[in-house]
Amino acid sequence: MSKTAISVSNLSKKYGERMAVSHATFEVPLGTICGFVGPNGSGKTTTMRMLLGLITPTGGSGEILGESIKHPEKYLPRVGAMIEGPAFYPALSGKENLNYLAILGGFSTNRVQGLLEQVGLGDRAKSKYKTYSFGMKQRLGIAAALLPDPKLLMLDEPTNGLDPEGIQEVRTLLRALANEGTSVFVSSHLLSELELISDYLVMLRKGEVVFTGKMSDLMLDQQPVIIAKGAHDGELETLLAIAQAAGHRAMIRGGAVHVEGPARWALDLNRAAFEAGITLSQLTPQLPNLEETFFEMTGEK
Amino acid sequence: MWNVAFSELRKLRRPTLFFGTMGAVVFFSALFSSLLFLLIDSPDGNSDRGRVVGRDVLGLATGGVQGFSSVGGFLGIIALCVFAAQTAQEYTYGTLRNILVRQPGRMRVLAGKFIAMKLFALVMIILSGIISVTASILLAPRAKVSTDLWFGADGRHALLTTFINIIISVIGFGTIGMVLGLLLRSPISAISFGVLWLLIVENLLIAVKNSLQDWMPGAQLAAIASGGKPRGMTTGIEYSHALLVGGIYVAVGAVVASFLFVRRDVSN
Numbered sequence A: 001m002s003k004t005a006i007s008v009s010n011l012s013k014k015y016g017e018r019m020a021v022s023h024a025t026f027e028v029p030l031g032t033i034c035g036f037v038g039p040n041g042s043g044k045t046t047t048m049r050m051l052l053g054l055i056t057p058t059g060g061s062g063e064i065l066g067e068s069i070k071h072p073e074k075y076l077p078r079v080g081a082m083i084e085g086p087a088f089y090p091a092l093s094g095k096e097n098l099n100y101l102a103i104l105g106g107f108s109t110n111r112v113q114g115l116l117e118q119v120g121l122g123d124r125a126k127s128k129y130k131t132y133s134f135g136m137k138q139r140l141g142i143a144a145a146l147l148p149d150p151k152l153l154m155l156d157e158p159t160n161g162l163d164p165e166g167i168q169e170v171r172t173l174l175r176a177l178a179n180e181g182t183s184v185f186v187s188s189h190l191l192s193e194l195e196l197i198s199d200y201l202v203m204l205r206k207g208e209v210v211f212t213g214k215m216s217d218l219m220l221d222q223q224p225v226i227i228a229k230g231a232h233d234g235e236l237e238t239l240l241a242i243a244q245a246a247g248h249r250a251m252i253r254g255g256a257v258h259v260e261g262p263a264r265w266a267l268d269l270n271r272a273a274f275e276a277g278i279t280l281s282q283l284t285p286q287l288p289n290l291e292e293t294f295f296e297m298t299g300e301k
Numbered sequence B: 001m002w003n004v005a006f007s008e009l010r011k012l013r014r015p016t017l018f019f020g021t022m023g024a025v026v027f028f029s030a031l032f033s034s035l036l037f038l039l040i041d042s043p044d045g046n047s048d049r050g051r052v053v054g055r056d057v058l059g060l061a062t063g064g065v066q067g068f069s070s071v072g073g074f075l076g077i078i079a080l081c082v083f084a085a086q087t088a089q090e091y092t093y094g095t096l097r098n099i100l101v102r103q104p105g106r107m108r109v110l111a112g113k114f115i116a117m118k119l120f121a122l123v124m125i126i127l128s129g130i131i132s133v134t135a136s137i138l139l140a141p142r143a144k145v146s147t148d149l150w151f152g153a154d155g156r157h158a159l160l161t162t163f164i165n166i167i168i169s170v171i172g173f174g175t176i177g178m179v180l181g182l183l184l185r186s187p188i189s190a191i192s193f194g195v196l197w198l199l200i201v202e203n204l205l206i207a208v209k210n211s212l213q214d215w216m217p218g219a220q221l222a223a224i225a226s227g228g229k230p231r232g233m234t235t236g237i238e239y240s241h242a243l244l245v246g247g248i249y250v251a252v253g254a255v256v257a258s259f260l261f262v263r264r265d266v267s268n
Helices: A044-051 A072-078 A094-105 A111-118 A134-146 A164-179 A191-197 A215-221 A233-245 A265-275 A290-298 B002-012 B015-038 B063-092 B096-102 B106-139 B153-184 B187-208 B210-214 B217-225 B239-263
Strands: A004-015 A018-029 A033-037 A059-064 A079-082 A152-156 A183-187 A200-205 A208-214 A225-230 A250-253 A256-260 A280-286
Touching: A004 A044, A004 A183, A018 A044, A018 A059, A018 A183, A018 A200, A033 A044, A033 A164, A033 A191, A044 A059, A044 A152, A044 A183, A072 A079, A079 A134, A094 A111, A094 A134, A094 B002, A094 B096, A111 A134, A134 A152, A134 A164, A164 A183, A164 A191, A191 A290, A200 A215, A208 A215, A215 A290, A225 A233, A225 A265, A233 A250, A233 A256, A233 A265, A265 A280, B002 B015, B002 B063, B002 B106, B015 B063, B015 B106, B063 B096, B063 B106, B063 B153, B063 B187, B063 B217, B096 B106, B106 B153, B106 B239, B153 B187, B153 B217, B153 B239, B187 B210, B187 B217, B217 B239
Parallel strands: A018 A208, A033 A183, A033 A200, A079 A152, A152 A183
Antiparallel strands: A004 A018, A004 A059, A200 A208, A225 A256, A225 A280, A250 A256
16 A cells, blocks of 8 residues: 555646646655645646546656545545635535535535535535625635545645634644644645644745745754844944854844844853943844745745 | 436536526516517517517417417527537537447437437427416416417417427437537537527528528428417428428438548547
């Protein structure tokens, strides 16, 4: 039995002269939550569509739950997915829409009401889809993805349009599913959310994979940052010069100096600032978060 | 395939669509049949395009299904609209990706949808037949039309033949609607193109050059519904010709659209 939920090798998709996805190679271990991140247009949705058999790859190969992506009929009955937002029939109720998909996929319709309650739509099950708010539509999309009791769940921006409470519910739901053995492959632009729930990470930039591996490995590889500021804004330039003179990369961002370097160098910076007549009002060594790492690696912002 | 058909039927049975369509079928079937008898003495004619269908014709074994036969082309237009809308809306709503994730066999998806829509069309045809024939039976005495031959073996044969012809014609129109839905991927575009072509463009072309009626798809399917050129008439399309040419149009359209549907990336 395969130990990976998703395994792709040199997966590519070309539209005319433009490479939407270029030789993507990564694996997602079974039973983990894998965040899938990248700037807009980096190829995330195209990759997901290839994995779901909706578009044909130009090159490369892949396996989902041990089956080749050339034969989606072999693995899709065990996969739940929501790609590019929810899409349902406006004139049917939430429940009728799920019943439609359940019958289509050969699943029992008995699960439908329970799923609607699980995503917080139990009391609006009979309302027409067109009357739902965006957040409710998103919840219905997640319920539809859960219909097959999936071994692999692929969600594209599942927290779009959800309020903070809804986002937390989705986070809890995904963690619970992963604890029960479901593999989750989730893309989101809310990197702080992914940082909280993901075990693994695949990062795309312009169609190419720039990182794949454990989230903890990525974060440990990052250069710690020392954030410092003096009592007056005019002292930032002096602090910047001190850091650069010591051979560290530094920049002024958000009213403070950010210096790349080991945490222990904060002592040297403190001493040098004191000798320059600056009293520091902040001196904080910290590891960059996922968002900062993402910007660093993808060259965004 | 059957899962697709059963799920599609759930969508087709929603009240607005089902009762709206069937309401139109009832109204127009009653109207077409009633006018045949109510305007029987009108100098402006009592059938489509001002044709006169007299007591002698209505008194034949085929007289009872004359109204049903006349409404056949109209049922075809309704089928074209329903098939086109139900197919193309999967693209505009973005629901096609849900369908293909749950049922990746694309030909099975097409076949299942086609079966469901054929059943919907069959209900339409049966309902139209009941209304048309009932209206004819009720109005014949008032119009002084003899109904003796309607209830004999020839009458039953005429009913069966008309029913089969209308099924072939309506399924043909529906298939063209489905093809347009798959090609144009927008209900409004597919319905507009189909209806404008059948009701306006074809008629204009035939008015300019009459011999074109033998080669226009809508004319062939309408001729199948009405059973082809009436015996002894010099104008009209032969039934066998209509069946062949109409069949070629429908088959070629279906093959091209199916090929594109199976091969095309689903990127919306």
